Amino acid sequence: MKKMKRFEFRVTESDWIYVKEKGLPDDGDWCLLVCDRKNGSYTYEMGGYNESSHSFYSNFGFGGMVIDDDAVVAWVKIFAGDNFLKVTDDLSER
Numbered sequence: 001m002k003k004m005k006r007f008e009f010r011v012t013e014s015d016w017i018y019v020k021e022k023g024l025p026d027d028g029d030w031c032l033l034v035c036d037r038k039n040g041s042y043t044y045e046m047g048g049y050n051e052s053s054h055s056f057y058s059n060f061g062f063g064g065m066v067i068d069d070d071a072v073v074a075w076v077k078i079f080a081g082d083n084f085l086k087v088t089d090d091l092s093e094r
Contacts, residue, residue: 035072
């Protein structure tokens with residue numbers, strides 16, 4: 001049987017770090033991002049920060065994507081403090 005897990009990720013309003021107030025994360029940090037689409041709307045993305053290229057990157061098996069850091073409005077680290085992915089159910093045991 002293939003192992004499957006369900007994950008939960010929780011972020012409260014006070015967890016968000018706004019780029020204009022505190023800057024960008026450390027190089028290599030994986031974050032949930034709020035990005036300005038420049039058309040009045042925003043999108044959520046996930047990526048690791050690459051300081052030398054001023055971008056966030058992710059590759060979930062679809063060829064990857066790059067998000068310029070100037071598009072990021074707010075971010076929160078994924079694997080820090082209470083903000084991390086938690087296994088809530090091991091679906092392979094059902």
